[in-house]
């Protein structure tokens with residue numbers, strides 16, 4: 001059975017919701033960052049990157065949210081979580097996932113994980129100070145030209161939706177007022193009402 005390693009409040013929420021939306025059986029295992037569980041030898045044996053998510057499959061362990069999401073969509077096509085038979089549309093979807101992973105998530109990480117990029121405490125503060133502006137710029141781009149509506153890619157729900165929902169959930173903590181992005185805020189509210197999302201949040205927030 002699939003097994004997802006997750007931590008509350010992190011990007012693993014996107015994969016967690018996608019599994020729930022797919023309607024498949026899976027197990028979860030919580031990794032507690034406050035206890036440093038992501039760097040224990042036991043967890044590093046599962047994911048040497050020391051990060052979540054990690055999805056253990058019968059073929060091996062997958063990491064990186066876009067890859068995990070695409071694996072879920074392709075493994076359970078009946079859930080219709082991606083335009084699997086349309087190369088251009090699938091590439092558009094991957095483009096969106098990649099932007100969230102490599103640009104937006106990284107912009108967010110400068111608030112709490114600045115020590116990855118510098119040792120100087122003054123540099124940490126300088127990076128943290130840039131987070132509201134960088135996150136605002138990213139979400140202005142998504143709101144203005146990337147988000148099709150009513151779902152990220154248009155009429156059809158896809159794996160991009162739980163990923164956007166997850167990262168949009170960090171805006172307030174990143175010092176960004178989400179009301180300046182009405183489409184994204186409306187999407188976040190609608191996502192929060194989906195049964196799969198409420199089920200996952202009940203587990204994650206327990």
Ligand SMILES: N[C@@H](CCC(=O)N[C@@H](CS)C(=O)NCC(=O)O)C(=O)O
Nearest residue numbers: 010011038050051052053064065101
């Ligand atoms: N590119 C990875 C990023 C994974 C990542 O950085 N996860 C964070 C939580 S959002 C983490 O595990 N951080 C633990 C740490 O930095 O010690 C992905 O998209 O899955």
